[in-house]
Amino acid sequence: MSKVDDARVATSAKAASTIHADVVIVGAGPAGIFCALGLLAHEPDRHVVMVERGLPIERRSCPKATTGHCMGCDPCRITTGFSGAGAFSDGKLSLSHEVGGDLPELIGVDLAQATIDRVDRMYLDFGADSRVEGVGEKDEVADIRRRAIKAGLKLVDCPIRHLGTEKAQEIYARVERHLLDAGVEILFEHEVGDVIIEDGRCLGVHAHGRGGDVEVRADETVVATGRRGADWFDRMCDEHGIDHTAGPVDIGVRVEVRNEVMETVNNVLYESKLIGHPNPYRNKVRTFCQNPGGFVSQENYDGGLAVVNGHSFKERKSPNTNLAVLCSLNFREPFDQPIAYAQKVGELMNMLGAGHILVQRFGDVRDGKRTWPRELDRSNVVPTLPDAAAGDITAAMPYRAMTSIVNFIEAVDDVVPGFASEETLLYAPELKFYSNRVTMDEDLDTNVGHLHCLGDSSGWTRGLMMSSAMGLIMGERLAEA
Numbered sequence: 001m002s003k004v005d006d007a008r009v010a011t012s013a014k015a016a017s018t019i020h021a022d023v024v025i026v027g028a029g030p031a032g033i034f035c036a037l038g039l040l041a042h043e044p045d046r047h048v049v050m051v052e053r054g055l056p057i058e059r060r061s062c063p064k065a066t067t068g069h070c071m072g073c074d075p076c077r078i079t080t081g082f083s084g085a086g087a088f089s090d091g092k093l094s095l096s097h098e099v100g101g102d103l104p105e106l107i108g109v110d111l112a113q114a115t116i117d118r119v120d121r122m123y124l125d126f127g128a129d130s131r132v133e134g135v136g137e138k139d140e141v142a143d144i145r146r147r148a149i150k151a152g153l154k155l156v157d158c159p160i161r162h163l164g165t166e167k168a169q170e171i172y173a174r175v176e177r178h179l180l181d182a183g184v185e186i187l188f189e190h191e192v193g194d195v196i197i198e199d200g201r202c203l204g205v206h207a208h209g210r211g212g213d214v215e216v217r218a219d220e221t222v223v224a225t226g227r228r229g230a231d232w233f234d235r236m237c238d239e240h241g242i243d244h245t246a247g248p249v250d251i252g253v254r255v256e257v258r259n260e261v262m263e264t265v266n267n268v269l270y271e272s273k274l275i276g277h278p279n280p281y282r283n284k285v286r287t288f289c290q291n292p293g294g295f296v297s298q299e300n301y302d303g304g305l306a307v308v309n310g311h312s313f314k315e316r317k318s319p320n321t322n323l324a325v326l327c328s329l330n331f332r333e334p335f336d337q338p339i340a341y342a343q344k345v346g347e348l349m350n351m352l353g354a355g356h357i358l359v360q361r362f363g364d365v366r367d368g369k370r371t372w373p374r375e376l377d378r379s380n381v382v383p384t385l386p387d388a389a390a391g392d393i394t395a396a397m398p399y400r401a402m403t404s405i406v407n408f409i410e411a412v413d414d415v416v417p418g419f420a421s422e423e424t425l426l427y428a429p430e431l432k433f434y435s436n437r438v439t440m441d442e443d444l445d446t447n448v449g450h451l452h453c454l455g456d457s458s459g460w461t462r463g464l465m466m467s468s469a470m471g472l473i474m475g476e477r478l479a480e481a
Contacts, residue, residue: 017215019185021049023478024204024218026192028052029084030464031455031471032224033175034119038475040182046479048184049216051207053191053228054081057173064298069387075228076300078309082186083172084226085299091163091312092271092289093465095120095132099158099273100466101456107442107473115469120161122472126174129167129314133160133270140268144415148274151414156273164314190214192232195221195451197240202451220478224454224471227433228301231339233457234436243439243447247459249338250432251345251401252285252326253393254296254308255362255409256425258381261418262321266292271323274415278407281400285408288324288432293317296385296427298357305346308357308385308427318384324430325408327401339433346429348396353389358429360393363422365406368394379423393428434459444474 023039025032028050036048053075054060060081063071079085097104097112104112124130134157141157148155163171180186190209195202196217204217223233237244265272271290278285291312299309310322331338349358360371361379370392376383394402413420437459444452454474455467 017213019049019214019216020047021185021204021216021218022046023048023220023222024216025050025222025224026205027084027224027226027229027455027457028054028082028186029224029226029455029467031226031461031467032222033083033172033179034122034468034471035222035224035454035475035478036179036184037122037175038472039478040179040184040475042476042479044182049218050179050184050186051190051192051205051216052080052082052186052188054188056186056188057082057169057176060169070298070300070306072300072304075302078297078299079228079301082176082188083168085228091165091168091464093120093123093128093161093163094463095159095161095465096156098156100463101461103460103466103470106440106460111473112466112469115473116465119465119468119472123161123163123171126171126178128161128163128171131161133162134268135159137268140264144265144268144272147415151411152278153274153276153411153415156275157269158271158273160270162270162312162314165311166316167314187214195223195236195240197448197451201449220450220452220481222452222454222474222478223457225457226467227456229457230433231302231343233453234339237436237438240448242451244436244459245439246331246336246338247434247437248328248330249342249434250326250328251342251398252324252405252430253426253428254310254322254324254430255419256296256320256322256381256384256427257419257421259293259319259321261421262292262416265416266321272416274412276408276411278404278411281404283400283404284328285404286326286328287412288326290321290323292321294320294322294384296322296357296383296388298385303343304350304355305343306350306355306357307346307429307431309430320381320384322384325405326430326432327404327408329401336436338436342431342433345396345398346431349393349429352391352396356387356389357385357427358391358393358396359383359385359388359425359427360391361422362409362420362424362426365394365426381423381425383425385427388427393426397428432462434462443477444470
């Protein structure tokens with residue numbers, strides 16, 4: 001977006017305290033973006049306003065690349081801004097309805113897969129790489145699956161289109177330009193504080209930004225705030241009587257090993273999705289967001305909470321592979337605050353690391369000791385997050401989750417020999433905040449009239465592709481209304 005466009009966006013917010021629109025979309029992540037694309041493809045004259053807390057994509061750069069340490073940007077430039085958090089992590093599109101949450105349960109498997117296929121073609125039109133990873137090696141996949149079955153794990157082999165962290169930025173820059181050229185009004189650096197609900201009907205949102213308070217009145221309101229806004233929308237549900245139920249929260253670690261350990265899986269599948277229910281608790285534990293030749297990264301959430309993630313570039317490579325191992329925890333009455341629970345776990349981790357991400361060798365976890373910096377220095381696995389603090393993850397990780405994670409990693413070692421080696425690195429906290437699941441029908445309508453919720457903030461999706469698909473469906477249904 002040019003300086004002229006940026007000035008136009010800012011001026012529109014300053015010029016009026018009230019904006020009238022056909023549709024207001026809260027959040028400019030993948031779900032919100034594809035909602036706008038789907039709507040405007042059928043109804044180009046609709047006035048769409050997007051409200052985004054972060055920055056335009058061309059201004060989204062993490063200063064850590066220059067300074068060498070996290071600068072505590074508020075909001076974090078990795079997790080907020082046009083295209084949201086997912087596109088700035090590893091930029092992978094999962095091309096199967098079996099991956100990415102439970103949206104198929106809501107809309108049906110056939111529609112979910114058909115929409116994924118259409119969204120994939122749209123990404124290609126905006127410049128995504130035509131190469132698809134994880135296809136064509138049937139015998140090798142079968143061998144990996146046999147080992148997984150023997151270890152008590154399920155392998156989900158999903159075709160992957162890898163955008164790459166840096167290439168995703170180029171693709172979403174084209175999408176941003178397309179939406180602006182189509183007349184979409186984007187209020188960057190504006191945070192929505194409340195939804196306007198009167199007599200069981202949503203009339204828009206209240207926001208605050210550079211030009212002061214703004215009220216966006218709209219015929220339809222779409223909330224697509226992603227994981228970053230999950231906690232905020234949970235509060236909105238409680239305050240305004242929006243039907244929802246408590247959902248799971250994922251707590252885990254990011255594992256880093258040498259590429260040689262993951263070589264077969266990387267070459268055959270690119271991203272292996274393994275799922276298990278290890279003893280003694282039988283909680284679901286899974287691998288997620290695998291980055292061959294990738295880099296471990298830090299993200300900051302509200303309140304200064306530092307969490308770990310992974311990046312995977314198309315051209316810049318490291319000698320390591322990283323991936324998340326996540327334990328899903330479900331809570332029942334009387335407790336109904338899973339996001340707050342996970343935040344407290346993260347805060348304890350940050351406290352032990354003096355504000356840094358914690359890193360510990362897997363061998364030290366099993367031996368019941370902390371990791372010391374000198375032990376990392378002599379390891380074959382050189383951390384790709386250099387400012388991570390060597391320490392003891394087990395001092396803050398809940399026992400149930402830690403036990404499940406350790407047993408799962410040892411099971412994966414039967415599938416990928418060397419995965420559970422002494423020098424395998426575990427980084428924490430890896431937290432995935434999903435909203436309490438919003439109750440919606442197959443048309444994505446909530447119990448509040450003219451209010452819709454998409455993507456990870458709805459609790460129905462997990463990840464880039466499924467959020468994009470949910471957004472496209474919503475946009476096309478708004479066009480039909």
